Amino acid sequence: MKPKTWQRFTAPFIEPYARYQHADILHAIRIGAAIMLALLANQISHFPHGEWTTITVFIILGLLQYQGAIYTKAKERVLGTVLGIVVAFAILWFNKETGAWLGTEYLLIGIISGIIGYFSVRRLGYTGLLTGITMLMIVSNLNQVNMAQDGVYRALNILIGTGIAVMVTVVLPLKSTLMWRFLLANNLEACSTIYAGVGHHIDAEIMAPKSLVYTKATSSASLTYPKNNSAMPDMPVNKALIKSLQQINKRLLAVRPHIAATASESGIDKETIETIQRTHRNIIGTIDLLLSAAPRLVNIDIDDDNHTLLIHYQHELTQAMQHIAAVLRSPSDQTFRPITRIALSEYPSVQYATFEWQGYFWLTQTLQAQLQQLSDLLQTTKPQWYAASGLRYQRREQRRMKEQGGESDLHL
Numbered sequence: 001m002k003p004k005t006w007q008r009f010t011a012p013f014i015e016p017y018a019r020y021q022h023a024d025i026l027h028a029i030r031i032g033a034a035i036m037l038a039l040l041a042n043q044i045s046h047f048p049h050g051e052w053t054t055i056t057v058f059i060i061l062g063l064l065q066y067q068g069a070i071y072t073k074a075k076e077r078v079l080g081t082v083l084g085i086v087v088a089f090a091i092l093w094f095n096k097e098t099g100a101w102l103g104t105e106y107l108l109i110g111i112i113s114g115i116i117g118y119f120s121v122r123r124l125g126y127t128g129l130l131t132g133i134t135m136l137m138i139v140s141n142l143n144q145v146n147m148a149q150d151g152v153y154r155a156l157n158i159l160i161g162t163g164i165a166v167m168v169t170v171v172l173p174l175k176s177t178l179m180w181r182f183l184l185a186n187n188l189e190a191c192s193t194i195y196a197g198v199g200h201h202i203d204a205e206i207m208a209p210k211s212l213v214y215t216k217a218t219s220s221a222s223l224t225y226p227k228n229n230s231a232m233p234d235m236p237v238n239k240a241l242i243k244s245l246q247q248i249n250k251r252l253l254a255v256r257p258h259i260a261a262t263a264s265e266s267g268i269d270k271e272t273i274e275t276i277q278r279t280h281r282n283i284i285g286t287i288d289l290l291l292s293a294a295p296r297l298v299n300i301d302i303d304d305d306n307h308t309l310l311i312h313y314q315h316e317l318t319q320a321m322q323h324i325a326a327v328l329r330s331p332s333d334q335t336f337r338p339i340t341r342i343a344l345s346e347y348p349s350v351q352y353a354t355f356e357w358q359g360y361f362w363l364t365q366t367l368q369a370q371l372q373q374l375s376d377l378l379q380t381t382k383p384q385w386y387a388a389s390g391l392r393y394q395r396r397e398q399r400r401m402k403e404q405g406g407e408s409d410l411h412l
Helices: 003-014 016-021 023-045 051-061 067-098 102-124 126-139 147-171 176-207 229-234 239-255 258-266 270-297 304-329 348-352 355-387 391-404
Strands: none
Touching (some): 051 067, 051 147, 067 102, 067 147, 067 176, 067 258, 176 239, 176 258, 176 270, 176 304, 176 355, 239 258, 239 270, 258 355, 270 355, 304 355
């Protein structure tokens, strides 16, 4: 097998960014491997009710791809199972020692079940649910001698299944922290492309105004305008631009399920991650507003000083978004550089610009402030989310880059 072909095959198992790109396939492989291991464990242990081993694997891994969420569910399942066994044997011991009547036994089980249910909807959640289920598997039918033994075997199989699910997750990890980083990075890069495309178009129209259709072939975010400039407010946009915005919004929504798991993996306060997410959403909103404002500027004059400011902003903010995206994706412990502050005092003609141009510059300043806020938040939390991303895999990727050269991202 050729080196490049072999690298493409092994990348989803080794390199962080490739794992992100092939997360669904890796998740499917992981579940299949875990089920086979669970079946093998059943053959070796010969415990009754071995189906609970495979059921547990599917419950933990079936709908969860990422380590933070899987570890949380596994921990809750183990804790709930152990507590359920303890409570069940306490009930059996009490009944045996006191010789309680059957009605008293049922009343005791009912009271304890009520207490577990009360705390399940308040604090315990899934742990409380498993505590009650495990307890009832052992004590539900007090007339059957083997019921307690069967319940214990079920509980042991649950623990074995949980251990297998966690083991497979460790061998083939999918970290929410990495997914969170890469989704945010891809959105910032897409926003920089759109912002650069709009800026190029405005600049082209200022330098050489046209009534013909203008399409920038090199930009995936180019705008398309009709011949009749009087219809300016109703201008259609290029389909590539619409698709790009749809992908940005799709990734924005995809980040949401990773917030809690990323907080769990990294130890970052959930409120801080929510602030990063809110800033991320605000940046996308500002880019959208800039897109809406751009068509109205095509036929509005601007002086040379403001034109220079426009180009300065376009260069600085495009580079800023690309830099943040690159650091987020990089396996190296790089630093987020400050967003360059453009001194408006050097461009006094801004205050004399038309209302439309002042609005556009105000939105641009807002975008600059949002990018600075995002950069500051990411830099402050970097030691935590960088360490939680899996240092072993990141160091391996660094060695690969040093040996082979090239970028850290594999566009497979």
